Structure formats: C-alpha cells, structure tokens
Amino acid sequence: MWLRVWALKSAFFQESIAGTVLFSIYVLGILLAVVMARVFRSVLFPGEAEPFVMELSPYRVPTVQSVLMHMWERSVLYLKKAGTIILAVSILVWFLVNYPNDVAYSKDYQSLMTQTEAAFSQQVEEEVTKPLNIGAVEDNPDLQFLIADLTTVNEEFEKQTEGLAADSQELTALTAAKDNKLHELEAANPELFPLATRYLELKGGVDDQIDTLKKEEAGEKLAKSYAGQLGKFIEPVIKPLGFDWRTGIGLISAFTAKEVLVSTMGTIYNVGDADEGSVALQQALSSDDGFRPLTAYALMVFVLIYALV
Numbered sequence: 536m537w538l539r540v541w542a543l544k545s546a547f548f549q550e551s552i553a554g555t556v557l558f559s560i561y562v563l564g565i566l567l568a569v570v571m572a573r574v575f576r577s578v579l580f581p582g583e584a585e586p587f588v589m590e591l592s593p594y595r596v597p598t599v600q601s602v603l604m605h606m607w608e609r610s611v612l613y614l615k616k617a618g619t620i621i622l623a624v625s626i627l628v629w630f631l632v633n634y635p636n637d638v639a640y641s642k643d644y645q646s647l648m649t650q651t652e653a654a655f656s657q658q659v660e661e662e663v664t665k666p667l668n669i670g671a672v673e674d675n676p677d678l679q680f681l682i683a684d685l686t687t688v689n690e691e692f693e694k695q696t697e698g699l700a701a702d703s704q705e706l707t708a709l710t711a712a713k714d715n716k717l718h719e720l721e722a723a724n725p726e727l728f729p730l731a732t733r734y735l736e737l738k739g740g741v742d743d744q745i746d747t748l749k750k751e752e753a754g755e756k757l758a759k760s761y762a763g764q765l766g767k768f769i770e771p772v773i774k775p776l777g778f779d780w781r782t783g784i785g786l787i788s789a790f791t792a793k794e795v796l797v798s799t800m801g802t803i804y805n806v807g808d809a810d811e812g813s814v815a816l817q818q819a820l821s822s823d824d825g826f827r828p829l830t831a832y833a834l835m836v837f838v839l840i841y842a843l844v
Contacts, residue, residue, distance in 0.1 A: 547821060547831040560835050567840060628788045628799050631762035638759045644752040648745050655741035663734045672734065681724050681731040688716050689735070757781070757803060776837060777830040789838065796838060 548556050576584075659672070669675050672682065692713045699706040721728040757763050758780075765787065766780030773783050781803050789796035797816070804819040820826050 547826070547828040556832065560839060563836065564839055624788050625798060628762065631765065632757060632760055632803065634761055638756050640752065640755055644748050648748050651741055651744050651748070655737055658737050659734060663730050666730065677724065678727050678731060681720065681727050682734055684720055685731055685735055688713060777833050779825045782834065
C-alpha cells in the first residue's frame with residue numbers, strides 16, 4: 536500500500552532516511568494487523584478457539600501452463616478493475632476538478648500575463664536588440680545561435696544535476712564543466728555573450744512570472760470547482776490529521792481504489808499524468824506550504840489503514 540504514496544517519500548524525506556521511512560510504514564502495517572487480530576479475538580469474537588485444520592496439497596514445481604494461466608487470470612482481474620473502477624473514478628475526479636467553467640476569478644489573469652509578456656518584449660528591445668540596431672533577436676543569426684547554445688548548456692546541467700546533493704563531488708565536477716563551456720562560448724562571442732545572457736535572464740524571469748500566474752489561476756479554479764467545494768466541506772474532519780481540502784479530494788477518490796490516489800493528486804496539483812515516481816508531483820507537493828514531512832507521513836499511514844479495496 537505504501538507504493539501508492541511513493542511520491543510523498545521522495546518529496547519530503549532525504550534519500551538517507553527514505554528507506555527507513557518506508558520500512559517503518561511496512562512494519563506499522565504488520566503491527567496493526569497483529570493488534571487488530573487480537574482485538575477481534577478478545578473483544579468482537581470472544582470465546583474458546585475452535586480447532587482449525589487445513590489440509591495442504593503437496594508441493595510441486597509449477598508447470599509453465601499453470602504459471603501462464605495464473606498470470607492471465609491476474610492480468611484480466613487488474614484490467615477489469617482498471618477499466619471500471621479506476622477509469623470511472625478518474626473521469627469523475629476530472630469532471631469535479633474542471634467544472635464549473637464560469638469561475639469568477641479574483642484577478643484578470645489573462646490580462647496580467649499579457650502585460651508581463653509586453654514588459655518582457657520592451658525590456659528585450661531596450662537591453663538586447665536596440666544596442667545591436669535590430670528589430671528582433673531573430674534578425675541576428677549569431678545571437679540566436681548563441682542563445683540556443685546557452686540554453687542547451689543550462690538544460691543539460693539541470694538534467695545532469697537533478698537530485699544531486701549540494702556538497703557532492705559530482706555536482707562540483709558538473710558545475711566546473713558548465714563554467715568551462717560558458718567561458719568557451721564567451722571567448723568565441725565576446726560582444727554578443729552579455730546580450731545573450733541578459734536575454735536568457737529576462738526570459739527566465741518572465742517565464743517564472745507567467746508560471747506563477749498560471750498556478751494561481753489553476754489553484755483558484757480548483758478551489759471553486761465542485762471538487763474544491765467537496766474538499767472544503769470535509770476539511771474540518773480531516774484537519775486534525777494535518778490534511779487540507781486538496782488532500783481530502785484525493786482521499787475521497789482513493790476510497791474506492793487506492794491506485795488512483797497519486798493520479799488524483801497529480802490532477803489536483805495540475806501536473807498532468809502522475810505516477811509514484813513523478814518528479815513534477817514531488818516538486819508540487821514539496822512547494823506546498825501545507826505539506827510537511829509529518830503531514831506526508833500521516834498521509835501514508837492513513838492511506839495504509841483507512842480502507843482496503
């Protein structure tokens with residue numbers, strides 16, 4: 536069951552203790568099973584124990600036919616569940632998250648994004664294209680190629696260093712390699728390099744601002760959707776556990792099939808398709824002020840014991 540919330544482990548616990556956290560969840564499940572068995576035996580079903588005898592069939596090496604038949608049966612059962620319960624819940628969650636359409640936003644997000652892009656274009660004109668006496672970046676092929684090269688270097692560095700510790704030797708080596716590439720590009724294009732660097736700084740800033748506005752718009756739409764209204768309705772009940780209304784939506788959807796918890800959280804946090812290893816979902820959860828390591832651990836325990844489907 537803890538595999539359903541693998542994203543929580545990666546988002547909130549360091550690699551050095553993540554395995555211990557998952558192992559503790561597993562051990563907790565065993566202990567709860569033993570305790571509940573004792574409670575059922577002593578409280579709910581008291582009395583003398585009835586003798587239990589079960590005849591075991593002789594052990595034999597499984598045949599290829601029996602293995603294939605067992606694989607086929609389990610596959611069919613899962614496909615039936617995925618094609619009925621999981622699919623139906625996913626469609627229902629999508630509908631609840633995306634409707635109603637006519638949401639009254641507190642801000643004119645489209646206008647703010649247009650203004651941000653206009654300000655970016657003006658800054659690029661004043662600080663990048665005007666010194667070169669060109670109308671747009673595309674009018675100077677050398678500048679355009681340099682910007683593309685710098686973008687490639689930065690993207691490769693981010694991809695290679697993803698998940699590395701800040702004090703790791705590998706990160707230090709990759710940083711030095713990146714600096715060498717940048718020095719080479721600067722030496723080959725001394726006049727254009729500062730302009731290309733400034734363009735990327737402006738582009739990164741405007742992308743961050745627009746991304747923030749889009750997240751705010753998506754968050755406000757979610758809060759006013761049917762799913763948001765339902766989550767806020769049950770929030771007082773789950774608030775003592777540290778869960779908010781968004782977590783409540785995920786728990787409701789996962790009540791019928793725990794397999795949809797992570798995908799539902801991906802829909803709620805607007806990161807698209809998500810699974811247990813989704814980096815985008817991990818980043819969204821870790822950036823949520825309402826989610827902390829203790830909250831994540833409580834959610835993993837809650838998902839372990841709150842329903843068995």
